[in-house]
Amino acid sequence: xxxxxxxxxxxxxxxxxxxxxxxxxxxxxxxxxxxxxxxxxxxxxxxxxxxxxxxxxxxxxxxxxxxxxxxxxxxxxxxxxxxxxxxxxxxxxxxxxxxxxxxxxxxxxxxxxxxxxxxxxxxxxxxxxxxxxxxxxxxxxxxxxxxxxxxxxxxxxxxxxxxxxxxxxxxxxxxxxxxxxxxxxxxxxxxxxxxxxxxxxxxxxxxxxxxxxxxxxxxxxxxxxxxxxxxxxxxxxxxxxxxxxxxxxxxxxxxxxxxxxxxxxxxxxxxxxxxxxxxxxxxxxxxxxxxxxxxxxxxxxxxxxxxxxxxxxxxxxxxxxxxxxxxxxxxxxxxxxxxxxxxxxxxxxxxxxxxxxxxxxxxxxxxxxxxxxxxxxxxxxxxxxxxxxxxxxxxxxxxxxxxxxxxxxxxxxxxxxxxxxxxx
Amino acid sequence: xxxxxxxxxxxxxxxxxxxxxxxxxxxxxxxxxxxxxxxxxxxxxxxxxxxxxxxxxxxxxxxxxxxxxxxxxxxxxxxxxxxxxxxxxxxxxxxxxxxxxxxxxxxxxxxxxxxxxxxxxxxxxxxxxxxxxxxxxxxxxxxxxxxxxxxxxxxxxxxxxxxxxxxxxxxxxxxxxxxxxxxxxxxxxxxxxxxxxxxxxxxxxxxxxxxxxxxxxxxxxxxxxxxxxxxxxxxxxxxxxxxxxxxxxxxxxxxxxxxxxxxxxxxxxxxxxxxxxxxxxxxxxxxxxxxxxxxxxxxxxxxxxxxxxxxxxxxxxxxxxxxxxxxxxxxxxxxxxxxxxxxxxxxxxxxxxxxxxxxxxxxxxxxxxxxxxxxxxxxxxxxxxxxxxxxxxxxxxxxxxxxxxxxxxxxxxxxxxxxxxxxx
Numbered sequence: 001x002x003x004x005x006x007x008x009x010x011x012x013x014x015x016x017x018x019x020x021x022x023x024x025x026x027x028x029x030x031x032x033x034x035x036x037x038x039x040x041x042x043x044x045x046x047x048x049x050x051x052x053x054x055x056x057x058x059x060x061x062x063x064x065x066x067x068x069x070x071x072x073x074x075x076x077x078x079x080x081x082x083x084x085x086x087x088x089x090x091x092x093x094x095x096x097x098x099x100x101x102x103x104x105x106x107x108x109x110x111x112x113x114x115x116x117x118x119x120x121x122x123x124x125x126x127x128x129x130x131x132x133x134x135x136x137x138x139x140x141x142x143x144x145x146x147x148x149x150x151x152x153x154x155x156x157x158x159x160x161x162x163x164x165x166x167x168x169x170x171x172x173x174x175x176x177x178x179x180x181x182x183x184x185x186x187x188x189x190x191x192x193x194x195x196x197x198x199x200x201x202x203x204x205x206x207x208x209x210x211x212x213x214x215x216x217x218x219x220x221x222x223x224x225x226x227x228x229x230x231x232x233x234x235x236x237x238x239x240x241x242x243x244x245x246x247x248x249x250x251x252x253x254x255x256x257x258x259x260x261x262x263x264x265x266x267x268x269x270x271x272x273x274x275x276x277x278x279x280x281x282x283x284x285x286x287x288x289x290x291x292x293x294x295x296x297x298x299x300x301x302x303x304x305x306x307x308x309x310x311x312x313x314x315x316x317x318x319x320x321x322x323x324x325x326x327x328x329x330x331x332x333x334x335x336x337x338x339x340x341x342x343x344x345x346x347x348x349x350x351x352x353x354x355x356x357x358x359x360x361x362x363x364x365x366x367x368x369x370x371x372x373x374x375x376x377x378x379x380x381x382x383x384x385x386x387x388x389x390x391x392x393x394x395x396x397x398x399x400x401x402x403x404x405x406x407x408x409x410x411x412x413x414x415x416x417x418x419x420x421x422x423x424x
Numbered sequence: 425x426x427x428x429x430x431x432x433x434x435x436x437x438x439x440x441x442x443x444x445x446x447x448x449x450x451x452x453x454x455x456x457x458x459x460x461x462x463x464x465x466x467x468x469x470x471x472x473x474x475x476x477x478x479x480x481x482x483x484x485x486x487x488x489x490x491x492x493x494x495x496x497x498x499x500x501x502x503x504x505x506x507x508x509x510x511x512x513x514x515x516x517x518x519x520x521x522x523x524x525x526x527x528x529x530x531x532x533x534x535x536x537x538x539x540x541x542x543x544x545x546x547x548x549x550x551x552x553x554x555x556x557x558x559x560x561x562x563x564x565x566x567x568x569x570x571x572x573x574x575x576x577x578x579x580x581x582x583x584x585x586x587x588x589x590x591x592x593x594x595x596x597x598x599x600x601x602x603x604x605x606x607x608x609x610x611x612x613x614x615x616x617x618x619x620x621x622x623x624x625x626x627x628x629x630x631x632x633x634x635x636x637x638x639x640x641x642x643x644x645x646x647x648x649x650x651x652x653x654x655x656x657x658x659x660x661x662x663x664x665x666x667x668x669x670x671x672x673x674x675x676x677x678x679x680x681x682x683x684x685x686x687x688x689x690x691x692x693x694x695x696x697x698x699x700x701x702x703x704x705x706x707x708x709x710x711x712x713x714x715x716x717x718x719x720x721x722x723x724x725x726x727x728x729x730x731x732x733x734x735x736x737x738x739x740x741x742x743x744x745x746x747x748x749x750x751x752x753x754x755x756x757x758x759x760x761x762x763x764x765x766x767x768x769x770x771x772x773x774x775x776x777x778x779x780x781x782x783x784x785x786x787x788x789x790x791x792x793x794x795x796x797x798x799x800x801x802x803x804x805x806x807x808x809x810x811x812x813x814x815x816x817x818x819x820x821x822x823x824x825x826x827x828x829x830x831x832x833x834x835x836x837x838x839x840x841x842x843x844x845x846x847x848x
Contacts, residue, residue: 099523100712101713108709261494262496262712285525
């Protein structure tokens with residue numbers, strides 16, 4: 001069949017009638033399906049729940065000459081720092097182990113930069129007349145909410161299959177008001193792109209005007225393949241050091257999608273100098289994050305290799321869901337000229353670029369048929385998608401059979417919205 | 425024997441010689457004892473370590489219609505909010521459940537007030553030309569470090585056995601630059617005073633000039649009796665509401681000294697309006713604190729009554745240590761006119777007010793003999809005790825026999841320092 005835009009008005013009206021009939025049928029099913037957030041499913045949580053049993057003997061808490069039940073060890077247990085260093089390919093001394101949310105580590109870093117400045121800041125960011133932040137988009141809404149809360153002017157950087165548009169990044173960092181950039185280097189949220197080798201090199205070799213420019217390297221999906229073998233990634237911390245700006249990057253990761261989203265551990269990694277500076281400030285905020293949970297995780301996850309083995313078992317649950325989503329997208333939307341998408345090999349999302357001006361309407365139709373997706377615009381700064389085009393699908397939570405129904409609702413809605421737009 | 429200050433020079437020199445001989449003997453023991461921080465002892469940690477076994481079945485994680493292993497429930501599990509409401513005597517809707525450190529909840533509240541203001545703030549505190557904070561002293565060093573980090577001028581409020589000097593507090597809050605006060609209302613750190621009923625009433629009825637004046641009510645030792653029965657305390661949140669300023673107080677508590685200091689849960693309680701406002705800001709920082717640990721705690725601690733029963737078992741470990749400390753103080757220092765102290769019935773500290781000008785010297789002598797105490801001055805803002813008098817003793821960590829030795833070192837050092845001072 002021809003692309004929608006090449007069809008005659010009559011053909012489109014006929015198509016619309018067929019789709020509307022189908023939409024009404026789907027509506028009658030009284031669905032209540034949620035594809036809005038990247039939540040692991042119950043099956044995935046059950047997969048790792050034997051972790052609840054690995055630390056029940058108090059004698060295990062005596063480690064490294066200390067009692068992890070007691071106060072102390074601000075930067076985290078040594079074994080937990082070693083675990084993260086192994087996963088990320090950096091050094092234990094470059095890590096700080098946090099609580100269940102790497103989001104908090106990111107928020108708190110920006111908050112401290114705002115109130116006190118980073119290691120190389122001439123002054124606290126709140127005293128800068130103008131603060132700007134680069135936001136590769138579509139991106140992660142919770143990143144953007146942090147820089148919005150602290151009053152940054154957020155600048156959209158277009159995403160390409162190789163990562164953010166680096167020509168634009170290199171140009172914009174010449175502005176000393178540009179203080180940083182949000183990055184999800186592997187299986188980017190929401191498109192599932194992994195930064196190319198060249199992109200990573202160009203990041204490490206950035207020469208920003210601001211001495212305290214910060215790359216927020218959120219390696220949220222560092223071991224999160226659901227299709228194929230583990231894809232190694234390079235250590236951004238040593239790359240920046242080699243390029244002469246060791247303090248330019250902070251890397252983040254967590255076990256939220258490895259063990260429990262509600263009860264995992266997280267990490268912030270950077271140059272030793274940066275970590276030492278941060279520790280001084282963090283020592284006012286806490287005495288340490290939960291060390292028993294750190295030890296529980298180390299006992300359960302052991303090391304990178306063992307973690308990757310566990311991720312393969314997650315993959316057996318995730319893969320059929322992504323296959324279903326991608327199969328229906330292909331089946332329903334190919335060759336209609338109204339949407340395109342990337343086929344990711346890991347991460348938690350599929351992102352559909354719908355015909356400009358139809359994303360909001362599509363999600364409205366979905367909602368009326370009982371299917372909730374991430375709000376239109378959420379993947380852009382200030383919640384505004386200038387093209388009104390991006391639709392983020394989070395297939396992880398619902399079971400496959402529900403997902404199938406939800407995807408039929410989505411595709412039917414998307415096609416209806418496209419026809420409405422063309423006939424406008 | 426007569427007070428040191430009434431003795432002749434000869435008598436004092438003789439006394440000094442005896443004490444020096446004793447000090448040298450103690451030094452020969454090559455002690456390495458630590459009474460510096462309010463850390464629970466291994467026995468106390470063992471006492472509660474059956475908590476590691478109460479949540480091992482993943483089926484238990486399905487509660488309140490949700491899965492506590494997954495994302496969600498920003499303000500905490502309903503059952504955890506109910507637990508804290510029961511302990512503090514407030515309403516579940518007035519609580520926010522945090523991670524293992526109430527210190528973080530306090531820090532983050534002040535940080536958010538600084539960057540964004542509180543509920544009733546005309547503007548963020550960082551934009552105020554002058555910021556002042558009232559610091560009842562001696563007090564908790566970690567409180568003071570927070571307000572120091574955010575650039576407050578800290579004003580010392582003398583402590584009395586009934587709590588802070590309320591005449592001074594009532595006068596100083598007339599200054600609109602005074603934004604708040606630190607309080608430990610029950611078994612105050614370090615003196616162990618509990619605020620009198622009148623003091624609590626005067627707090628609730630404060631009429632500060634600053635509309636966003638905040639009482640930081642750190643109820644750290646709310647159920648922490650080691651001597652005698654549980655002393656009930658009044659709900660400061662409803663008292664402030666009754667007095668017409670429901671948003672004036674934030675209360676804090678944690679299980680750090682009930683279960684594990686390194687892996688407990690914490691709470692911030694305030695008016696529903698305040699909690700709602702804070703949730704909006706906290707939603708940018710995290711998706712929730714560790715909910716599995718919240719559930720683990722609720723399963724283990726159950727409610728206030730059951731928690732108080734557990735605290736009686738902690739008391740059997742704590743009481744002999746405090747008795748030893750107080751017995752040696754009495755035995756070694758009574759009637760010499762060189763020190764006085766309060767006999768607390770709960771909390772974690774004993775505070776000795778030594779002869780002015782002798783605290784630093786006393787701790788120096790202790791250190792040379794292998795005994796570490798909280799740094800002199802630490803209980804005052806900026807680490808400066810204007811009288812150089814307060815010595816904080818934390819008896820909880822060492823076993824009784826070590827404590828006995830450490831106390832002999834302390835008392836001998838204190839007496840030597842006093843004689844040196846008098847003979848100056």
